Amino acid sequence: MTIHPARVVAGVLLLGGGLVVAVSSLAIVLARILVEAGMSVRPAETVLLGDLVALLPFIAAFAGANLVAAFGLLSGKTWADAVALGSAAVAITVGGLGLLLVVVGRDPVAPIASPGSGADGIGILAAITIVYLAVIVALHAARSPRRNTMGVAPA
Numbered sequence: 001m002t003i004h005p006a007r008v009v010a011g012v013l014l015l016g017g018g019l020v021v022a023v024s025s026l027a028i029v030l031a032r033i034l035v036e037a038g039m040s041v042r043p044a045e046t047v048l049l050g051d052l053v054a055l056l057p058f059i060a061a062f063a064g065a066n067l068v069a070a071f072g073l074l075s076g077k078t079w080a081d082a083v084a085l086g087s088a089a090v091a092i093t094v095g096g097l098g099l100l101l102v103v104v105g106r107d108p109v110a111p112i113a114s115p116g117s118g119a120d121g122i123g124i125l126a127a128i129t130i131v132y133l134a135v136i137v138a139l140h141a142a143r144s145p146r147r148n149t150m151g152v153a154p155a
Contacts, residue, residue, distance in 0.1 A: 007142045011073035013132075017131055089136075095129030
């Protein structure tokens with residue numbers, strides 16, 4: 001059984017995305033442990049960490065879905081397309097909304113106060129959104145029939 005190269009690309013992208021999200025989940029857990037052990041942080045960071053801990057089950061489930069979809073695509077399972085498309089749709093929706101919120105809610109004075117911080121957030125959200133758009137494009141390419149581009153009639 002041969003696996004379409006576009007499915008391999010989608011699988012590798014999902015594997016990379018899933019690993020990044022899984023490591024981020026681990027970082028949230030470790031940050032919570034450190035803060036609870038007495039590490040001093042600003043109050044705003046404590047509030048943000050509390051919000052991230054509340055979302056941790058969803059973040060971990062998203063990482064798991066990415067990894068399951070990636071291994072399914074790389075092993076040629078037919079059900080993996082649905083899981084991969086679902087994961088990509090969630091990532092694109094969250095990334096797109098995040099980009100919208102960052103751009104619309106951006107303080108016009110913020111680039112002067114801390115240059116680059118807003119651009120970093122926009123860049124990260126844009127990169128994540130583009131990676132998952134590439135997953136959808138790759139899965140679509142894998143489903144489309146191959147076209148003869150050399151001008152020779154198929155046998």
